[in-house]
Amino acid sequence: MEKLLVENLSFRYALGDREVLKNASFSMEKGGMAVVCGASGSGKTTLLKLLCPAIAPKGERTGSVTVDGRDIYAIPAHEAASMVAYVAQNPEAQIVTDTAYGELAFGPENLGIKPEEIRRRIAWTASYFGIEEWLDKKTQELSGGQKQILNLASAIMMKPEIILLDEPTTYLDPVMTSRFISMLQSVNRELGTTVIVAEHRPELFAGKADRYLTVEDGEVRDSSEEIVPPEPDMFYERLFAVNEPERRTGKTDRALKCTDVRFRFRGGDRDVLKGLNVDIPKSCVYALLGSNGAGKTTFLKCVTGELKPYRGKIELTGKAAALPQNPISMFIEETPRKDFRNYLVLTGCPIKDISSRIEAVAEKTGTAALLDRNFLDLSGGETEMCAVAKLMLTGAEIMLLDEPTKGLDTVSKKRLAEFFDDLSKQGMTVIFVTHDAEFAREAATGAGVLSGGVVLE
C-alpha cells in the first residue's frame, strides 16, 4: 500500500478568486523521494502545506490526503505532527529557540515525549548529523547552512514518516547545498523516511530522487522523464574562461586597482587580506569567488571604505556603492517609491527632480511595476532589483554586490545576469562576490578567486 496518497486535491485560498491546486493526484511509496518543481507562484508551497495539517492554509479544500490509508486531517493533531514534518525555505525564520539543543528538543517536548527519550533522541540525531559540537551553541552563531541542517535534524527528532521540505537550499551556498542534499539522501535511504522536496533546481536531485512532479497552473503532473542530470564539467576551467581576452576586448580604462592590500581585524589576528592585488577594467562585470571565510566580504568593505587596510592602496575611478548580502536592509520605507523619495530628499535632491529620477531609474532596472508594492510582497529577485535601483540613485558608477544570487531562483538569476550585462554596456562597472560559480560563468566578463588572502585570476 502507498505511504502517501493524494487524490483529486483542489484548493482555493479563503480570499482567493481562483483554484491554486486543481485535482492534484499522486502517490508515494514508503521510503520514496519526490521532487516537486514549478515556477514561483505555481502552487508548490501550497501543495506541501496541504500535506501537513498543522500548517495547512485556510481555504476551501476538496479531495483527500491519506497516510497509510488514514485521512491525515482526521488524525489527532499531535499524531499528525509526528507523522509529517516540515522544513521551510528560510533557515533563520523557522528556528524557534536560542540554542541548538533547545531547538532539537522543542518538537518532541511539544508532543509530550518523556525527557529521557528526548535526550536519547538528541544524542542519536546529533551523532547522525555530526552536529554534536554545536549542540551548546546559540542558534544565532550558526551559519545559514548549519541552521538549515539543524532544521532538518529537528524535523527528524519528531521521527516523522514523511518529511516535506520547501526549497530548503535556496539560501545555501553550493558547498552547503551539496552537503544538505547528501544528508537528505541519507535520511531517505537509511532511515526510510519518505521525502517530498519542492525545489526550483530539480537537477540537483538527479540520481537521488525517484520521481519528479511538476506543478503548473495548479495542476500536478509526473515529469520524471524530463529531468536531465547536469553534465560533469571542470569547474575552474569554466570559471577562468571568462577572463579570455575576447570577452574583455576594448576595456582598457580602470575602475578599481588594489595594490598590496593587507587587512586584519585585530592586532594579534592573522591577515585576512595578504597583499591582495587586483586590477578591474571599467565597464566590466567582475566576479570574485571564494570559500566561506576567504575574505570576500572583507574585501568589499575595504573597497567601500567601511574597513581600513593597514597597508596597501585602493584606487577607485568613480563613485562606488555597495549592496549588502541582505538587500532588504537597503530600505526603511514600506514601498520602493516612498523609500527612493525619502532617500533623495535626505540626500538633497531638488524636489522637482525627484519623480523624474525615480522613473528613470525604475525604467532602467525594470522595476517600474514594483514601485508601489510593499517590500513584504516582493520576491527575492524583485527586492534585489529594487536595491540595485537604489544603488543607481546614489549616482554610483561602480557597483559592489555581496552574494547577489542568495535566495534567487533560476529565472531571477538569469534576469540579473542580463541586467549586469546591460549595466556594463551603459559604462558601469559591476563587481560581485559570490559562491555561485555557475552564475559567475553566466554573468561575468572577468573573474578571480580569493584564496589565502590574495586574488588569483
Place this chain on the structure above:
Amino acid sequence: MFVDNMALRGISLALALIALAANGHPFGKVVKLFLGSLISCVAFAILNCLISHNGATVLFSINRTRFTLEAAVFGLSIGLMLAGTAFWCLFITDESSSDDLVYLTGRTMPKFSVLITVTLRYIPEIIRTFRETFSAQKMLGVYDGRKFYTRAAVASKTFMTVVERSLEDALETSIAMQAKGFGTRGRTFARRQKWTVRDTVVCAVMAVAGIFSVAGTALEWVTFEYYPNVILYYERILGVLTIVMYCVLFAIPAAVTIEGRLRWKSCLSRT
C-alpha cells in the same frame, strides 16, 4: 545592592569584585574595574555636592554656596550602588546561560520557558538586523552631514522598520512552531541540567540570608543616615546578624565559584 545603606553597598561591591576575580577575570581587569568604580563614586560625590547643599559638615563654600561632607558621602553611596549593580550583572552574564534560566522555569512553567527562549533568540536577532540596516543606510550616505535630529529620525525609522519586518518573520516562526506540534498537547521538558541536593542547600541558605537581610533593613536593625550627619546605626545582636547574613548572601557566588575551581584543580592534580 539597592539598600539605601552605604556600608552594605560597599560590602556588595567588594564581594562582586571578589566573585569576578574568582570567576577567572584577570587580576589586572579586576583592579581596573575597581579603579573605574572609584572614579564613578568620586564623580557622583562631586555631582551631588553641586546639586545638594544639605548636611551639617561644610567642607568649603564658594559665593555663599555650601559644599558638604554629607552630600559627598551620599553621592559616593550612589556611585557604590551603580558600580555594584554593574559588577553583579557582569558576573551573572559570565556565570549563567540562557539555558540555566530556561531550566529554572521549564519544569514548573513550560510555556513560559518557551517564551523566554523565543525572546532570547529574538532580541539578538533584532539587534543584528538593526545593525545591518543601519550600516546599509550609513553606506548610502543618509547620515552624512545631517543635523542631529534628522539622523535621530532616520535611526528611529530604521528601528521601527526592523521591528515591523521581524514581526513578519515571526509569522514564519509560528508556522514552524505549529509544524512541530506546539500547543497540541501538554509539553514536557528535557534539559541536561540536574537539580541536586547541593542546589537545594545553597538555595535554602540564600533564601534565609536574603529574608534576614530584607527584614533587617526594613525593620531598621541596620540604618545609615546621610543628613544632617553621617551615622551608621545598628542594633547590637539583630543588626550585627543582619550584616553577617548580608555578607553571607553576597559571598555565596564567590564561595561556590572558588569551591568549583579548587575541586577542578584537585582533580587535575590527581591525574
